[in-house]
Amino acid sequence: MIRGLQHVSYENWLKELGFSSLEKRRLRRDLIAAFQYLKGSYGRDGEGLFIMEWSNRTRSNGFKLEEGRLKLGTLRLDIRKKFFTVRLVRHWNRLPREVVDAPSLEVFKARLDGALSNLV
Numbered sequence: 001m002i003r004g005l006q007h008v009s010y011e012n013w014l015k016e017l018g019f020s021s022l023e024k025r026r027l028r029r030d031l032i033a034a035f036q037y038l039k040g041s042y043g044r045d046g047e048g049l050f051i052m053e054w055s056n057r058t059r060s061n062g063f064k065l066e067e068g069r070l071k072l073g074t075l076r077l078d079i080r081k082k083f084f085t086v087r088l089v090r091h092w093n094r095l096p097r098e099v100v101d102a103p104s105l106e107v108f109k110a111r112l113d114g115a116l117s118n119l120v
Contacts, residue, residue, distance in 0.1 A: 020116075028116060030088050031095070035108050038063070049085060063100045065089045 014021060036042060037049050051066040099115050102108035
């Protein structure tokens, strides 16, 4: 425990120390992994993991993902809602175009941090 923060709530403790919540760190990690899969960093291991939907709409990031066969409303078991490919789609599709179109992983991370800071 850090001196002076014993009686502070978890949210205020994180804010005081400049940390992100566990939920936000997990989301960041998932989005980085998705970027790597989509850019081919994992080679053939990532093929077919996501169904991509290309779009030229101005409100879209142009690189949408589809839920595929595991549509959230049709899942019988709650555990399937926690699958990487299911839980990530909604968040990925909300990212701005400049984040998704990043030329490298480092640029993606920097832009993602900016987008996530606006989120939470």
